[in-house]
Amino acid sequence: MADLDPVIHQPVRLRIMASLASLHETEAAEFTFLRDLLGLTDGNLGAHVRKLEEEGYLSIEKAFVQRKPRTYIALSDKGRKAFKGHVSALETILKGKD
Amino acid sequence: MEADEAQIALDQIRLAAEQTRRAVARSGTGWIFVIWGCVWFVGYLGSQLLGGARSGVLWLVLDLLGGIATAIVGMRTGHRVRTAYGWRVAGLWLALVAYIGLLVWIAWPMPPERTVVFVTVAISFGYVFVGLWLSPVLLWTGLALTALAILGWLLMPAYLGYWIAFLGGGGLVGLGIYILRAWK
Numbered sequence: 001m002a003d004l005d006p007v008i009h010q011p012v013r014l015r016i017m018a019s020l021a022s023l024h025e026t027e028a029a030e031f032t033f034l035r036d037l038l039g040l041t042d043g044n045l046g047a048h049v050r051k052l053e054e055e056g057y058l059s060i061e062k063a064f065v066q067r068k069p070r071t072y073i074a075l076s077d078k079g080r081k082a083f084k085g086h087v088s089a090l091e092t093i094l095k096g097k098d
Numbered sequence: 099m100e101a102d103e104a105q106i107a108l109d110q111i112r113l114a115a116e117q118t119r120r121a122v123a124r125s126g127t128g129w130i131f132v133i134w135g136c137v138w139f140v141g142y143l144g145s146q147l148l149g150g151a152r153s154g155v156l157w158l159v160l161d162l163l164g165g166i167a168t169a170i171v172g173m174r175t176g177h178r179v180r181t182a183y184g185w186r187v188a189g190l191w192l193a194l195v196a197y198i199g200l201l202v203w204i205a206w207p208m209p210p211e212r213t214v215v216f217v218t219v220a221i222s223f224g225y226v227f228v229g230l231w232l233s234p235v236l237l238w239t240g241l242a243l244t245a246l247a248i249l250g251w252l253l254m255p256a257y258l259g260y261w262i263a264f265l266g267g268g269g270l271v272g273l274g275i276y277i278l279r280a281w282k
Contacts, residue, residue, distance in 0.1 A: 004099065014107060015114040022115035023122070026181060033178040037121050038114070065177045072180050087111060093104040 005086045007055050012040065013048050017057070017083045020075045028061065028074035049073060057082055123233065126175045128278035130168055131239075135270030137164040139263050145214055146259025161195065187228060194224045211255040218247040218262055239273060 008017050015038050020029060029037075035045045052058045057079030061072045075083065137160045144156040176184055198220045202213060222243040229237025243266055250261035 009107075011110065014110060018111040018114035019118040022118045023179065024181065024183075026183065027122075028180045029118075030178050030180070033121070037117060066173070070177060087108070090104040090108050090111075093099055094101050094108065096101065 003085070004089045005082050007051065007057070008083060008086045010048070012038070012044065013052060014086075016045070016048055016052065017075070017079065017086075020058070020073065021080060021083050023074070025080075028059075028072035031071040031073060034073060052079065055079075055082075122179050123235070123277070126171055127233070127235065128274045129171045129175075131270050131274030131277060133164055133167045133171070133274075135267050135272070135274055137161065137267075138270055139267030142214070142259045142263035142267060144259075145210070146257070146263065149210060183232065187232070190228065191224060194220070211251060211258045214258050214262065215247050215251040218266065219244055222247065235273075235277070239270070242269070 008014055016034065019034060019037060023029060031042075031045070031049075034040075035042060038045070040048075049058060049060070053060055055078075057076060059074050059076045061074075063070050063072060141153075141157050141160045144160075145153040148156060172184065172188075198217055201220070202208070202216065205216070208216065222240045225236050225240025225243060227240075229235070229240055246265055246269070247258075247262060250258050250265075254261060
């Protein structure tokens with residue numbers, strides 16, 4: 001049985017991971033898109049993204065789109081695996097109730 | 099952790115995933131349905147009223163305008179989520195339109211209503227194909243448009259242009275407006 005991941009378990013980081021996990025493996029979300037979607041401030045999202053990046057759960061890429069700087073965030077393979085494990089642990093806890 | 103907390107966490111995951119997919123879909127899909135619904139409405143009405151070469155010119159102009167408008171929507175909204183599929187989907191539609199033109203040319207001459215139903219079903223196939231790949235909304239739209247075209251062709255071939263303009267084009271505009279308003 002997979003264990004709960006304390007880094008992902010934090011509510012904001014859980015939503016960030018869930019949002020990114022819902023994208024296709026070839027897709028990456030722009031920083032402001034994620035900020036608006038989750039109703040966070042730049043600073044708040046930035047801090048949580050940094051934490052997840054330190055764990056190796058996210059891959060971050062900076063690019064210029066129509067001459068504007070954009071930051072694209074995606075789950076890394078390690079992050080996708082960790083998120084699946086976390087969801088699996090939550091489901092196991094839930095099943096244990098029945 | 100208690101089971102109730104696990105349930106809350108799983109609900110948050112489901113909600114965040116759902117909001118993300120809808121935000122991605124809403125950003126472009128709604129407007130693209132509206133644009134192509136208008137193209138269908140004017141184009142099929144033109145096919146019914148003008149007929150012949152003039153409707154062909156009208157379709158060329160409308161497809162060009164629809165393509166430009168779609169590209170603008172794509173550029174304005176596409177940066178929010180970067181995807182490897184964007185150019186492939188655009189390429190697929192361009193290839194489909196080119197092949198439909200080629201097939202109509204090979205099969206020419208065809209009765210006007212047969213040309214209309216042939217092109218409509220072929221474009222609907224594009225919706226089904228992309229839908230199977232990316233989105234159930236496109237899949238069901240494609241199937242509905244196919245059924246609509248076949249039904250109109252069988253029931254009232256003389257008024258097929260009106261039928262597809264109002265039900266097909268109008269339906270696409272309605273679906274686009276629904277997506278823009280409901281997927282929040």
